[in-house]
Amino acid sequence: MEADPGSLDDLELMRRFQEGDASAYEALVRRYLDLVVRHARRYVADLAGAEDVGQEVFLRLYRSRDRFREPNNFKGWLVTITTRIALNELRTRRRKRWVTRTSIEADDPAQEWRPGSDAGEPPEEATLREERVVAVRKAISRLPDNQRQAILLQNFEDWDLAQIGEAMDLSVPAVKSLLHRARRALEAMLGPVLGEEARRA
């Protein structure tokens, strides 16, 4: 009996996909769709734009299936490609906005992407939480690209150091160093904004 593609690991799905199994491709897309769109949204902010980036990522996967040589690091490859395509999209948008002389403020993820409130949460608490989330996102968006990616993969995707290293083509000590610098930078940026609240807490 044929195994359900959704139950197979990435390696087996890639092998089947490379042999022309369309259901394996679809299983891979469904498995990593959320990760790719979520990661893209960290750069392009709006959900529709992030989905467009996701389409390009999976289209590129389809086109390059014969040349794909990293099935062991499929997740890392996806994140790397997603980052590149999302940054390209961001650059294209900035160029267009510059040409049309509109504000580039909207490129700031914190400007377009505001968190929703939890049901049942007191309004004052919800407002404070929203402000914290916006401040954190804004600070992360100001990090250099490599620091941003490392901190997002560790804290937003729960990846371990080795996984981050594979995705970013870095050694584990290099990832540690990168994360250390990223955290210090975040603390420096968030300190003035949220330090008072932290002290009150």
Next chain:
Amino acid sequence: MNERNTPDELPSKGFSADAGEASDAGEVGDGQLDRWLTEAAAAERAETTVDADRFMARLRMRVAPMVPSPFAERPGIVRVFAVAAMIPLCLALWLCFGLPNDGGTVPPGGETSEELALIDDLDLLELLDDLPTGEIAEIDPDMIDLYLHLDVIEELPVELLGNS
């Protein structure tokens, strides 16, 4: 690959010993930072939901034009031979249907040289007389060859001779 962060490596994912504490105003501890990051991550997950079926339907439409042709699945050398074999076939078709039956060249008007020979010299001269100078200058150079062939060169305006 699946090495996990140990407390030794990353205390509360940070690197300093002040986990969970924020000191004076304006300073943020690692524990504090971790909580804020966790909060932001949770908010992000709650907000980013993708309709997988709609996404797949759109992706299928974009992938569909790339469905491989019968040749695409063959090894590269077979594809090269298939293309090479088509060249003489196309050449043969072109020779059979691409040239006029008498083997001659076709002038712009589509008439053969035999048909052209039937054109009355006088009709041409009348035509040229009726045309303003500007229009004569725009006559196709190929037509001037025709006029030369019909021995009416002496009658052509100077501007026209300059174009030939």
